[in-house]
Amino acid sequence: MFNFCADPKSLEGFSWLLCYLTSVKHISFYWSFLTVLVLLAVAAPSALLFGFGGALAARSHIPPLRWLGKLYTAMVRGVPDIVFFMFFIIALDQGIEWMKHQIVCPDWTEPIRQGLEFRVCPQAKVPLGSSPQIWHQVYGFALAVFTFAIVFGAFAANVLYGAMNAVPRAQLETAESYGMTPRQVFRRILLPQMWTYALPGLSNLWMILIKSTPLLFLLGVKDIVYWARELGSAKTQAYAYPHPDWRLWYFLFLLVAYLCMTRVSETLLARLARRLNHGQATAAGEAMRRATQ
Amino acid sequence: MKKMLLATALLALTAGASAAQTVRLGTEGGYPPFNFIDDAGQVAGFEREVGDELCKRAGLTCEWVVNDWDSIIPNLQSGNYDAIIAGMSITPERSQVVSFSQNYFPPAASSFVGLSADADIHGGVVAAQVGTIQSAYVAQSGATLLEFPTPDETVAAVRNGEAVAVLADHDYLVPHVAESNGELVFVGEPVSIGGGIGMAFRQSDNELREKFDAAITSMKEDGTLNAAIEKHFGPDSTKF
Numbered sequence: 090m091f092n093f094c095a096d097p098k099s100l101e102g103f104s105w106l107l108c109y110l111t112s113v114k115h116i117s118f119y120w121s122f123l124t125v126l127v128l129l130a131v132a133a134p135s136a137l138l139f140g141f142g143g144a145l146a147a148r149s150h151i152p153p154l155r156w157l158g159k160l161y162t163a164m165v166r167g168v169p170d171i172v173f174f175m176f177f178i179i180a181l182d183q184g185i186e187w188m189k190h191q192i193v194c195p196d197w198t199e200p201i202r203q204g205l206e207f208r209v210c211p212q213a214k215v216p217l218g219s220s221p222q223i224w225h226q227v228y229g230f231a232l233a234v235f236t237f238a239i240v241f242g243a244f245a246a247n248v249l250y251g252a253m254n255a256v257p258r259a260q261l262e263t264a265e266s267y268g269m270t271p272r273q274v275f276r277r278i279l280l281p282q283m284w285t286y287a288l289p290g291l292s293n294l295w296m297i298l299i300k301s302t303p304l305l306f307l308l309g310v311k312d313i314v315y316w317a318r319e320l321g322s323a324k325t326q327a328y329a330y331p332h333p334d335w336r337l338w339y340f341l342f343l344l345v346a347y348l349c350m351t352r353v354s355e356t357l358l359a360r361l362a363r364r365l366n367h368g369q370a371t372a373a374g375e376a377m378r379r380a381t382q
Numbered sequence: 383m384k385k386m387l388l389a390t391a392l393l394a395l396t397a398g399a400s401a402a403q404t405v406r407l408g409t410e411g412g413y414p415p416f417n418f419i420d421d422a423g424q425v426a427g428f429e430r431e432v433g434d435e436l437c438k439r440a441g442l443t444c445e446w447v448v449n450d451w452d453s454i455i456p457n458l459q460s461g462n463y464d465a466i467i468a469g470m471s472i473t474p475e476r477s478q479v480v481s482f483s484q485n486y487f488p489p490a491a492s493s494f495v496g497l498s499a500d501a502d503i504h505g506g507v508v509a510a511q512v513g514t515i516q517s518a519y520v521a522q523s524g525a526t527l528l529e530f531p532t533p534d535e536t537v538a539a540v541r542n543g544e545a546v547a548v549l550a551d552h553d554y555l556v557p558h559v560a561e562s563n564g565e566l567v568f569v570g571e572p573v574s575i576g577g578g579i580g581m582a583f584r585q586s587d588n589e590l591r592e593k594f595d596a597a598i599t600s601m602k603e604d605g606t607l608n609a610a611i612e613k614h615f616g617p618d619s620t621k622f
Contacts, residue, residue: 097421110419113421113422113423114419114420114421114423116550119422150574174532179460182460183460186461199586203454203585203586204459204479205479206459206460206584206585206586207460207461208461208584208586209461214461218404218405218406218464219403219404221424222444222445222446222447223448247604302600309449309450316524318532319411319412319419322412322532322534322535322538323534323537323538323558325557325558325561326412326557326561327414327415327418327427328418328420328421329420329421330421331561332542334534336538348429358544
């Protein structure tokens with residue numbers, strides 16, 4: 090990064106540290122924070138969407154749809170996250186390749202499963218073996234986001250299902266008596282009012298989601314935990330910047346970084362909760378009303 | 383020799399016809415001087431140099447992929463990459479699930495390293511990386527095996543007293559001992575395990591394995607492999 094960093098072994102003290110902290114590897118470490126933030130930014134809305142779909146399905150009057158919604162939440166919620174992550178990523182990846190294989194290589198005669206090996210024709214690999222590494226990383230990241238969305242969607246589905254049931258029946262009845270159709274009741278009364286009941290559960294999920302981002306590392310995405318471990322491990326003279334085992338400092342840094350992320354989230358969520366509770370006929374809304382009197 | 387050259391030339395020609403083939407090489411990236419991630423974030427080390435040269439000789443375009451040691455064989459089988467080149471010793475157990483090329487690194491000694499020369503390597507706690515020939519050796523040696531996912535953690539375990547010694551490839555431990563200011567020392571005699579280090583392929587991938595086998599032979603014959611070993615492991619290292 091800096092000109093004087095050309096020969097790291099001759100450096101000492103502050104300039105060594107400056108060069109060390111700006112090495113290409115460290116820059117990758119800093120960028121990996123963005124990976125985590127992108128994951129949160131994409132996975133959270135997708136999980137909410139999955140959750141919304143799951144909750145609607147679970148409330149549906151059509152039995153098969155209702156069973157599907159219930160099965161989704163029960164199944165995902167009942168399996169340890171880590172097992173689901175490990176199984177789902179492999180199954181999804183192989184499933185995609187298997188389907189592509191059926192389409193692009195109909196004449197392939199060799200078996201796809203050979204013992205422990207999974208071999209589709211080279212044209213059916215996703216992404217293709219010849220595509221640059223960046224696409225492999227993007228694909229891996231997309232699989233991870235999808236898995237996060239499925240897992241957290243199941244929890245969100247349950248929270249939203251509960252929140253929808255918590256809206257006082259009297260509110261809906263009033264709407265009905267005004268002649269609103271069920272669809273209108275849902276959109277105009279139920280939906281706006283359920284958020285205040287859903288928020289505590291959803292904010293919990295958001296915090297858990299932040300804390301689960303290191304699972305990315307398990308899925309082969311180079312996130313902040315991967316880089317912290319890689320950078321912190323003892324380095325011999327084979328490296329440009331030899332140093333003893335510094336993992337403690339790197340993990341301490343991660344600890345502080347995660348605390349910052351959760352702290353900011355807590356502040357924002359508290360603000361959101363105040364807004365949603367405003368004017369609600371709940372204990373929280375009542376407390377706000379009294380406070381302003 | 384002449385035949386060999388001809389074969390290599392032929393191979394290069396036939397490979398040229400399918401130059402579009404990209405081979406993905408899986409490595410661990412945490413086992414200097416065999417393979418590690420250098421400060422530019424690239425795979426480096428002995429295997430990087432050899433692997434690149436092999437690909438050049440076989441006329442293949444190669445891409446390096448870093449994968450955890452734990453899952454390095456399953457991910458080969460599921461097709462995330464096409465070959466493993468990660469300091470993997472050729473063993474009968476592994477040969478049942480993958481097929482190895484000939485060795486590109488001769489059978490090398492494994493050594494114990496501890497904080498003192500009289501560490502109890504026969505009955506104490508000995509650290510080794512999970513799924514290695516060394517961990518198998520410790521498991522049946524009578525010592526208590528303590529496994530870690532990365533080689534770096536095995537050495538750290540000795541430094542902080544979790545284990546009395548670590549068993550790993552001698553060549554991996556040499557720099558750690560040399561740079562520890564006397565804190566770490568070799569314990570006992572080196573042990574000879576494993577049949578050298580080879581590249582691992584899917585068992586259904588004979589064609590690719592043969593290409594690399596031929597390239598390794600040609601590197602052995604013209605001495606470039608020995609030169610690379612000497613460059614990364616010092617003049618005293620075992621050569622072909």
